[in-house]
Amino acid sequence: MASLREMQGAFAAALRDPSAVCAVMPADNLSIYRNNTAITFRSSLEGTFPVVRRRVGDDYFRQLGAQYRARFPSRSGDLHWIGRDFPAFLLEHLHGTEYVWLADLARLEWAREQASIARIEPAVATDVLGRFAPAQLERLVFTLQPSLSLVASDFPVFTVWAGNQAENAPPVNQSLPGECGMVRARIDALEVRSLEPRLFSYLSALSAGAPLVDAIGTAGLDQAGLVNALGFVFTEGLVCSVQETGT
Amino acid sequence: MPRLEPRGDLRPIPACAGIGFRAVHQQALAAERPAIGWIEAHTENYFHDGGPAARGLERVRANYPLSLHGVGLGLGSAEGVDRGHLAKVKRAIVRFEPALVSEHACWGHAGGEVFNGLLPLPYTDEAVELLARQVGEAQDFLGIRLLIENVSAYVTFEHSHLQEWEFLAAVAGISGCGLLLDVNNVYVSSQNLGLDALAFIDGLPPDRVGEIHVAGHARNGSVLIDDHGSQVSEAVWQLYRHAVSRFGALPTLIEWDTNIPALGTLVAESRRADLILGEVRGLAA
Numbered sequence: 001m002a003s004l005r006e007m008q009g010a011f012a013a014a015l016r017d018p019s020a021v022c023a024v025m026p027a028d029n030l031s032i033y034r035n036n037t038a039i040t041f042r043s044s045l046e047g048t049f050p051v052v053r054r055r056v057g058d059d060y061f062r063q064l065g066a067q068y069r070a071r072f073p074s075r076s077g078d079l080h081w082i083g084r085d086f087p088a089f090l091l092e093h094l095h096g097t098e099y100v101w102l103a104d105l106a107r108l109e110w111a112r113e114q115a116s117i118a119r120i121e122p123a124v125a126t127d128v129l130g131r132f133a134p135a136q137l138e139r140l141v142f143t144l145q146p147s148l149s150l151v152a153s154d155f156p157v158f159t160v161w162a163g164n165q166a167e168n169a170p171p172v173n174q175s176l177p178g179e180c181g182m183v184r185a186r187i188d189a190l191e192v193r194s195l196e197p198r199l200f201s202y203l204s205a206l207s208a209g210a211p212l213v214d215a216i217g218t219a220g221l222d223q224a225g226l227v228n229a230l231g232f233v234f235t236e237g238l239v240c241s242v243q244e245t246g247t
Numbered sequence: 248m249p250r251l252e253p254r255g256d257l258r259p260i261p262a263c264a265g266i267g268f269r270a271v272h273q274q275a276l277a278a279e280r281p282a283i284g285w286i287e288a289h290t291e292n293y294f295h296d297g298g299p300a301a302r303g304l305e306r307v308r309a310n311y312p313l314s315l316h317g318v319g320l321g322l323g324s325a326e327g328v329d330r331g332h333l334a335k336v337k338r339a340i341v342r343f344e345p346a347l348v349s350e351h352a353c354w355g356h357a358g359g360e361v362f363n364g365l366l367p368l369p370y371t372d373e374a375v376e377l378l379a380r381q382v383g384e385a386q387d388f389l390g391i392r393l394l395i396e397n398v399s400a401y402v403t404f405e406h407s408h409l410q411e412w413e414f415l416a417a418v419a420g421i422s423g424c425g426l427l428l429d430v431n432n433v434y435v436s437s438q439n440l441g442l443d444a445l446a447f448i449d450g451l452p453p454d455r456v457g458e459i460h461v462a463g464h465a466r467n468g469s470v471l472i473d474d475h476g477s478q479v480s481e482a483v484w485q486l487y488r489h490a491v492s493r494f495g496a497l498p499t500l501i502e503w504d505t506n507i508p509a510l511g512t513l514v515a516e517s518r519r520a521d522l523i524l525g526e527v528r529g530l531a532a
Contacts, residue, residue: 001406004373005325011366012357024402029470032401037364073360077319077332078291117295185297
């Protein structure tokens, strides 16, 4: 008699390939399991990438989903992770086509999915800076909200995302300039917003753990820009803690 | 077996009807506080540190006893149990402190692929031994006694030589786990595979059954599909009455996971289960 491992291997093969032989009765009913597992995968993908689905349409999204599943099958019993490789898949699949921007849109939607499960830490207020001597300020590093993701694209993906929050929205002009921005969780909502490029560079540097002086330099901020950028991270509640480099 | 240290206000699951916790009902549950006995949540939806789902469960958890019901461990998988997944189940248990924790008598992954479905096992001695061992290991790791649920089935393995109820009883006997009897699954499997539903229920050891599920199903041609998307059928309520007569009053969940209705509809279904439980208690008194 076949071992349990062999039986499950045959069943798994029959889920992937209707022509594979599996010793079950009635064999036709294997299609129910095949359909159920495919629907679960596709529904999870649709839930994570609703704007990509709206832009490509249901039929093509189903085709993409099936090809993605063949290439990147689920590796977790937690459905949340099913879409993790979808942006990379789209980048490869659509490389060299006029639709490659969909990979960046998927990256934005995956960032939103990640934000949806992230902790929201208590934010610190600007007066935390008062604990440090003026000479220490430029060496400060900020810990930002765990839910914060920064997304940059050569395409107007934030405009596309915002313009496709309902079904049947008109297409966005893809000749618009590229955009960058952030995704983060608030207590009762997820926030997706585009950012001015220097503010984006500054946030990216801070997020990577750069000291304040390096973040300012990277972003090319002048005094007024620095005041605005510092004000932004504190008033938006993005800063969870502040410490001096090396402490 | 080590046990989680219960919080002082941890409330056991009462022997009455409860409903599945769905995100769309969060606000209504908090605002209306309907008189339902308990709630059950899918464990995998609460693996993560943050998000509205986890915050919602924490709020509702303060008002109702909680059961966590897993769908992703695949305890009967011949390639073993994902230890990372098991660790996340434990985190959820520690965080939400459920009074009951359940999973399924099924497998879910092979060849590195997870199918995210409740796949049927062959009812063989090897499968009994493997499932019982992996349930036992999971119980030891989690520090809690699991309830293991029978799954709905659309096929049977040619190699099976045990009846499903014999299989479940053997797994419970070896591992020490309890059983979660899904009456709708018994009905769906019996109709699809020509099993005797009453013999199934009568064949389970009464001292092992700790919870019952009832749900709706759909018909697709000659096949019943366990879709949890409608009211409980009369046939399933009849089978439920038989189960309660045999096992006594037990926590009973109204499962409704697709085409989710208004909270009031779920509460009305739970009243029907409570009525049957009340009748059986009356007969026993």
